[in-house]
Amino acid sequence: MVNKDLIPKYWYNIIPDLPKPLPPPRDPPDAEFSRIELLKKILPREVLRQQFTIERFIKIPEEVRDRYAIIGRPTPLMRAKRLEEYLDTPAKIYFKFEGATPTGSHKINTAIPQAYFAAEEGISHVVTETGAGQWGTAVALAASMYDLSSTIFMVRVSYEQKPMRKTIMELYGGKVYASPTDLTEFGRKILKENPNHPGSLGIAMSEAIEFALNHNFRYLVGSVLDVVLLHQSIIGMEAIAQLDELGEEPDILIGCVGGGSNFGGFTYPFIGAKKGKKYIAVGAAEIPKFSTGKYEYDYPDTAGLLPLVKMITLGKDYVPPPIYAGGLRYHGVAPTLSLLIKEKIVEWREYKEEEIYEAAKIFMKTQGIVPAPESAHAIKAVIDEALKAKTEKERRVIVFNLSGHGLLDLGNYESIRRRVEK
Amino acid sequence: MVNKDLIPKYWYNIIPDLPKPLPPPRDPPDAEFSRIELLKKILPREVLRQQFTIERFIKIPEEVRDRYAIIGRPTPLMRAKRLEEYLDTPAKIYFKFEGATPTGSHKINTAIPQAYFAAEEGISHVVTETGAGQWGTAVALAASMYDLSSTIFMVRVSYEQKPMRKTIMELYGGKVYASPTDLTEFGRKILKENPNHPGSLGIAMSEAIEFALNHNFRYLVGSVLDVVLLHQSIIGMEAIAQLDELGEEPDILIGCVGGGSNFGGFTYPFIGAKKGKKYIAVGAAEIPKFSTGKYEYDYPDTAGLLPLVKMITLGKDYVPPPIYAGGLRYHGVAPTLSLLIKEKIVEWREYKEEEIYEAAKIFMKTQGIVPAPESAHAIKAVIDEALKAKTEKERRVIVFNLSGHGLLDLGNYESIRRRVEK
Numbered sequence: 001m002v003n004k005d006l007i008p009k010y011w012y013n014i015i016p017d018l019p020k021p022l023p024p025p026r027d028p029p030d031a032e033f034s035r036i037e038l039l040k041k042i043l044p045r046e047v048l049r050q051q052f053t054i055e056r057f058i059k060i061p062e063e064v065r066d067r068y069a070i071i072g073r074p075t076p077l078m079r080a081k082r083l084e085e086y087l088d089t090p091a092k093i094y095f096k097f098e099g100a101t102p103t104g105s106h107k108i109n110t111a112i113p114q115a116y117f118a119a120e121e122g123i124s125h126v127v128t129e130t131g132a133g134q135w136g137t138a139v140a141l142a143a144s145m146y147d148l149s150s151t152i153f154m155v156r157v158s159y160e161q162k163p164m165r166k167t168i169m170e171l172y173g174g175k176v177y178a179s180p181t182d183l184t185e186f187g188r189k190i191l192k193e194n195p196n197h198p199g200s201l202g203i204a205m206s207e208a209i210e211f212a213l214n215h216n217f218r219y220l221v222g223s224v225l226d227v228v229l230l231h232q233s234i235i236g237m238e239a240i241a242q243l244d245e246l247g248e249e250p251d252i253l254i255g256c257v258g259g260g261s262n263f264g265g266f267t268y269p270f271i272g273a274k275k276g277k278k279y280i281a282v283g284a285a286e287i288p289k290f291s292t293g294k295y296e297y298d299y300p301d302t303a304g305l306l307p308l309v310k311m312i313t314l315g316k317d318y319v320p321p322p323i324y325a326g327g328l329r330y331h332g333v334a335p336t337l338s339l340l341i342k343e344k345i346v347e348w349r350e351y352k353e354e355e356i357y358e359a360a361k362i363f364m365k366t367q368g369i370v371p372a373p374e375s376a377h378a379i380k381a382v383i384d385e386a387l388k389a390k391t392e393k394e395r396r397v398i399v400f401n402l403s404g405h406g407l408l409d410l411g412n413y414e415s416i417r418r419r420v421e422k
Numbered sequence: 423m424v425n426k427d428l429i430p431k432y433w434y435n436i437i438p439d440l441p442k443p444l445p446p447p448r449d450p451p452d453a454e455f456s457r458i459e460l461l462k463k464i465l466p467r468e469v470l471r472q473q474f475t476i477e478r479f480i481k482i483p484e485e486v487r488d489r490y491a492i493i494g495r496p497t498p499l500m501r502a503k504r505l506e507e508y509l510d511t512p513a514k515i516y517f518k519f520e521g522a523t524p525t526g527s528h529k530i531n532t533a534i535p536q537a538y539f540a541a542e543e544g545i546s547h548v549v550t551e552t553g554a555g556q557w558g559t560a561v562a563l564a565a566s567m568y569d570l571s572s573t574i575f576m577v578r579v580s581y582e583q584k585p586m587r588k589t590i591m592e593l594y595g596g597k598v599y600a601s602p603t604d605l606t607e608f609g610r611k612i613l614k615e616n617p618n619h620p621g622s623l624g625i626a627m628s629e630a631i632e633f634a635l636n637h638n639f640r641y642l643v644g645s646v647l648d649v650v651l652l653h654q655s656i657i658g659m660e661a662i663a664q665l666d667e668l669g670e671e672p673d674i675l676i677g678c679v680g681g682g683s684n685f686g687g688f689t690y691p692f693i694g695a696k697k698g699k700k701y702i703a704v705g706a707a708e709i710p711k712f713s714t715g716k717y718e719y720d721y722p723d724t725a726g727l728l729p730l731v732k733m734i735t736l737g738k739d740y741v742p743p744p745i746y747a748g749g750l751r752y753h754g755v756a757p758t759l760s761l762l763i764k765e766k767i768v769e770w771r772e773y774k775e776e777e778i779y780e781a782a783k784i785f786m787k788t789q790g791i792v793p794a795p796e797s798a799h800a801i802k803a804v805i806d807e808a809l810k811a812k813t814e815k816e817r818r819v820i821v822f823n824l825s826g827h828g829l830l831d832l833g834n835y836e837s838i839r840r841r842v843e844k
Contacts, residue, residue, distance in 0.1 A: 070504055071790050072522075082492055082567070100494075100522060102790035104829065144787045145504070164832040171786050171835060364593050365566045368493050368524035407526065407829045410586040413593060 004069040008237035010057040011230050014268040014336055017056065019343045022226075022335060025307035026297065035307040042212050042219040044117035051227040056272075058230060060113070067112045067145050068234065075100045075235075077242035077399075082366035084386070091389035093382060094248070094399045096239045096266060097369070103137045103168075105372060105404030106262045110231035111135075111142035111220060118218040119146040125217040129153045129179065129204035132326045133165025134404070135222035140174030142220075151217070153179040153207045156199035164408065179204040186210050202302030209305055223259030224300045224309075224334050232265020235401060240269055243399065252385050254280045254400040256377035257348075258327045259300075260334030266401035268336075271345065276399075279346045280385070281337065282377040284328045284356075287320045289313065290348040293331075295338060302331070311338040323353050324412040325373035351380045357416050359383055360406075372404035373412055426491040430659035432479040433652050436690040436758055439478065441765045444648075444757060447729035448719065457729040464634050464641040466539035473649040478694075480652060482535070489534045489567050490656065497522045497657075499664035499821075504788040506808070513811035515804060516670070516821045518661045518688060519791070525559045525590075527794060527826030528684045532653035533557075533564035533642060540640040541568040547639040551575045551601065551626035554748045555587025556826070557644035562596030564642075573639070575601040575629045578621035586830065601626040608632050624724030631727055645681030646722045646731075646756050654687020657823060662691055665821065674807050676702045676822040678799035679770075680749045681722075682756030688823035690758075693767065698821075701768045702807070703759065704799040706750045706778075709742045711735065712770035717760060724753070733760040745775050746831075746838040747795035773802045779838050781805055782828075794826035795834055 015022055027034050040048055050058060060068075080093040098106040118126050126143050127150070130136025136152040143150035152174050159166060159178035169176045179199045180187040184207040190197050197203075212219040221228060243250055253276045255263035263281050270276045283290050289312055298313040300306050313332040320329035333341065340346040351359075353373075360376035362383065363369065371379060378400045389396045406413065437444055449456050462470055472480060482490075502515040520528040540548050548565050551574070552558025558574040565572035574596050581588060581600035591598045601621045602609040606629045612619050619625075634641040643650060665672055675698045677685035685703050692698045705712050711734055720735040722728050735754040742751035755763065762768040773781075775795075782798035784805065785791065793801060800822045811818045828835065 066503075072498060072500065072519075076494060078494065081488075097494075102792065102827075108790075141790050145790065163836065167832045167836045167839070168792060168829075170839075171783065171792065172790075173787055361593065365595055368530075368563050368567065368594075370524065370590060370593065405524075407590075410589045414585065414589045417589070417592075 004065060006074050007065050007068050008060065008234060008241065010059055010237065012233040012237060012269045012272055013053060013056055013058060013230050014272055015226065016054050017272050018336060018339055019345065020339060022339060023310035025309050028308055035305065038305065039307060042209055044114060044123065044218045045121055046117040047114050047227055050230055051225055061116060064113045064116050070145070071101045071108055073234065074238040074242065077239055080367055083363060086362065086366045087383060087386045087390065089386040089390040090393060090395045091386040092395070092397045093386060094397070095402045096235055098235060098262065098401065098403045099369065099372065099405030103141055104408060105134050106232060106235060106265065107135050107138035107222060108142060109234050109265065110228045110261070111138035112145065113231050114220045115142035115146050115148055119148055123218045125149040125151065125215065126220050127151045127208045127212040127217050128220045128222065129201060129208040131155050131201050132158055133162055133169065134327065136169050136174065136176070137165065137172070139220050140169040140172035144173045150174040151211060152176045153181065153204040155179060155201055155204050156197065179207050181207060183207065184210040200302065205301055206303040206305060223261040224332065226336060228261045229264035229268065229334055229336060232261045233269050235262070235265045236267060236269030239266065239399065240273060240275065248397050250276045250399045251396040252276065252278045252280065252398045254282065254378050254381050254385070254398065256328065256374050256403060257281045257283050257333060257337065258330050258374060259332070260337040262401055262403040264334055264337055280381050281341065281346050281348045282381045283348065283350050284323055284325060284377065285350040285352045286323045287314070287328060288350055289331065289333060290341070290350055293333070295342055298332060300332060309335045311335045312341060324416040325353065325356065325377065326412070327374040328377065349381050351377060353416060354420050356380050357420055369402070370406040371402060372406045373409055375403045378402070426487060428496050429487050429490050430656060430663065431482060432659065433482055434655040434659060434691045434694055435475060435478055435480060435652050436694055437648065438476050439694050440758065440761055441767065442761060444761060445732035447731050450730055457727065460727060461729060464631055466536060466545065466640045467543055468539035469536050469649055472652055473647055483538060486535045486538050492567065493523045493530055495656065496660040496664065499661055502789055505785060508784065508788045509805060509808045509812065511808040511812040512815065512817045513808040514817070514819045515808060516819070517824045518657055520657060520684065520823065520825045521791065521794065521827030525563055526830060527556050528654060528657060528687065529557050529560035529644060530563060531656050531687065532650045532683070533560035534567065535653050536642045537564035537568050537570055541570055545640045547571040547573065547637065548642050549573045549630045549634040549639050550642045550644065551623060551630040553577050553623050554580055555584055555591065556749065558591050558596065558598065559587065559594070561642050562591040562594035566595045572596040573633060574598045575603065575626040577601060577623055577626050578619065601629050603629060605629065606632040622724065627723055628725040628727060645683045646754065648758060650683045651686035651690065651756055651758060654683045655691050657684070657687045658689060658691030661688065661821065662695060662697065670819050672698045672821045673818040674698065674700045674702065674820045676704065676800050676803045676807070676820065678750065678796050678825060679703045679705050679755060679759065680752050680796060681754070682759040684823055684825040686756055686759055702803050703763065703768050703770045704803045705770065705772050706745055706747060706799065707772040707774045708745045709736070709750060710772055711753065711755060712763070712772055715755070717764055720754060722754060731757045733757045734763060746834040747775065747778065747799065748834065749796040750799065771803050773799060775838060776842050778802050779842055791824070792828040793824055794828045795831055797825045800824070
């Protein structure tokens with residue numbers, strides 16, 4: 001039984017517990033306009049406040065906890081017993097299953113509070129952009145949960161290739177447009193140059209922000225920003241309570257990294273509570289930001305509309321190659337996570353997609369769940385750590401975040417199968 | 423935390439508790455071969471035994487309970503609080519969410535024990551047919567959980583229209599063929615007459631049975647037979663325990679009916695325990711078997727290879743129109759359920775798909791979950807009963823089975839949207 005009493009009452013903010021002060025966001029020196037001022041205009045007030053807070057624990061509003069209960073929080077913490085048996089490892093493997101939420105991933109955890117804070121200040125309409133559609137789906141659902149309208153600018157090429165994503169957003173009541181659109185000045189400019197422009201995440205985001213500004217709507221942000229990681233900490237807060245109930249002490253915590261929000265949301269509460277000995281962030285070898293990225297000020301968004309943040313980055317203009325885990329195609333690493341990696345508190349791994357696909361297949365056959373391709377990166381690291389525990393004959397407790405299921409990613413699975421197996 | 427201790431230890435068999443003896447399955451009088459003898463050759467021995475047992479409670483093997491834990495049983499019993507608020511009803515609405523299993527529906531509940539019983543007697547390979555793919559997916563996963571091979575004959579037209587279903591079955595390790603195939607005599611005969619034959623469930627089933635017979639494999643059966651309803655009783659057994667824990671006494675129990683396995687699995691334990699005042703079976707108005715079907719001996723399968731059973735039926739040769747809930751396109755009603763309807767212990771409803779679609783949308787916007795189109799039939803009846811409770815100012819407890827999610831049915835949603843909204 002889903003029980004609201006089991007839902008944590010606080011989000012955890014790692015900023016006061018970082019080993020060094022977090023370099024603050026800043027405006028580019030020669031900017032035409034202030035990104036920080038822009039942020040103030042487009043984000044719900046409370047989201048903005050939380051983005052810059054140094055409080056350690058932030059109370060989750062009851063109206064948000066109610067919605068967390070509706071989407072099935074706390075999500076299950078499951079033992080991967082058949083995976084352990086398959087690997088013949090002395091390690092115990094647990095996973096937190098964020099795919100148990102209706103939209104199939106962790107994204108909804110921050111969409112709900114952001115929509116709530118918009119509704120709270122009397123805003124009737126929220127706006128965002130989406131690439132593959134996971135974030136847009138979360139926003140459409142969260143908006144409907146507070147009776148808000150939502151508009152989603154979806155990258156045209158995804159809009160055409162992933163019609164089911166559009167369908168689900170519309171079923172939730174969202175208005176979905178293939179970006180570039182003629183609804184914004186920016187979109188009209190692009191279309192004038194190329195009426196068949198395939199769109200990009202940067203363009204869609206620029207349109208979403210312009211649209212929000214023009215109509216006094218609010219813009220919701222899906223990853224990377226500190227406030228998003230804060231909301232995602234619901235994952236780790238729950239996992240700590242669930243492991244406590246089992247009497248388990250975790251040794252190794254693992255998650256995949258696109259922008260860093262599911263990883264931070266899952267591991268930070270453990271880091272803050274000094275639980276665990278090793279934290280492993282897993283990325284895609286094809287987008288080698290951990291191994292080759294620089295730690296410097298860069299735009300978190302490809303449009304360059306958000307304030308500069310100090311992070312590990314391949315540069316905002318880096319174009320990630322197409323890989324089957326679309327959600328990992330991001331140039332940077334959330335600022336707090338970048339700092340924790342630089343300070344060697346968090347380790348990283350990078351794996352190639354062929355390895356990831358094999359790991360995903362092992363997980364499917366042993367545990368039955370089709371993992372999101374992104375989450376399968378965490379599984380690959382889990383398998384490696386479990387085999388290491390076997391070699392070293394150590395009964396370690398490994399816990400990972402299965403950030404989403406892959407039922408809406410079967411097309412991606414089909415294409416990697418064709419590449420790898422034929 | 424998924425906890426094996428919470429998984430029931432017994433399945434419930436309604437046969438000894440029926441108000442009248444169940445008319446036994448029988449062979450057609452002038453048959454070339456005995457269907458009952460055929461059943462003995464193709465079903466795992468224990469499945470056959472359970473098909474004909476009159477014991478009230480059947481112990482669930484520990485190896486099956488282990489796998490039930492792996493797939494996330496007990497599935498959650500959730501309160502539909504926002505739906506209640508939306509309807510402004512004094513009724514309390516709960517639902518059992520079978521979509522929480524990895525394959526997204528209740529089908530896996532019987533695939534697991536059937537695969538287990540095959541493995542137990544040393545069989546290495548199981549075979550079945552599938553239409554839209556839901557059952558085939560469950561069989562492919564269940565087989566992989568006991569290290570069995572699986573072969574699935576998929577109706578050609580679905581194979582071509584639903585490539586993602588093929589992908590998921592293959593990812594689980596299943597071999598999937600577009601039926602008619604050249605792997606069986608029956609298939610070759612059909613292909614000789616028409617090399618582009620679109621296939622049918624009857625043809626696919628005939629091929630699966632022939633294939634199983636020829637290779638001494640075992641055939642797994644997805645619905646209608648008593649043994650399938652027996653295994654599905656895990657749903658109701660769990661729901662009773664979950665409601666008990668909440669201190670709730672159910673008044674009305676509701677489920678949709680394709681063949682009857684999710685409905686029977688959910689409601690029979692309540693009927694047996696004399697819990698609940700009203701049981702409502704919901705079908706599609708486009709396939710009017712409750713309102714116009716006859717109660718007579720008929721084949722449960724369109725191929726006519728299984729023994730005749732007495733049931734409410736539109737006739738095995740009835741061709742259901744295409745509706746968006748593909749899983750309800752079945753000509754009959756499981757024998758035990760037919761008898762309970764005839765005896766007026768179970769009520770029925772039939773709704774049109776436009777009404778169903780509206781109910782599904784309400785559920786999505788209030789509870790966030792995209793329901794399987796089949797399960798949305800239950801939701802429509804729930805809404806009607808909740809509004810009736812409002813009119814009658816009665817605080818009733820309504821519990822329904824949400825037999826699956828609709829994330830793999832978004833294409834069906836898109837087509838009904840186009841029909842209804844444009």
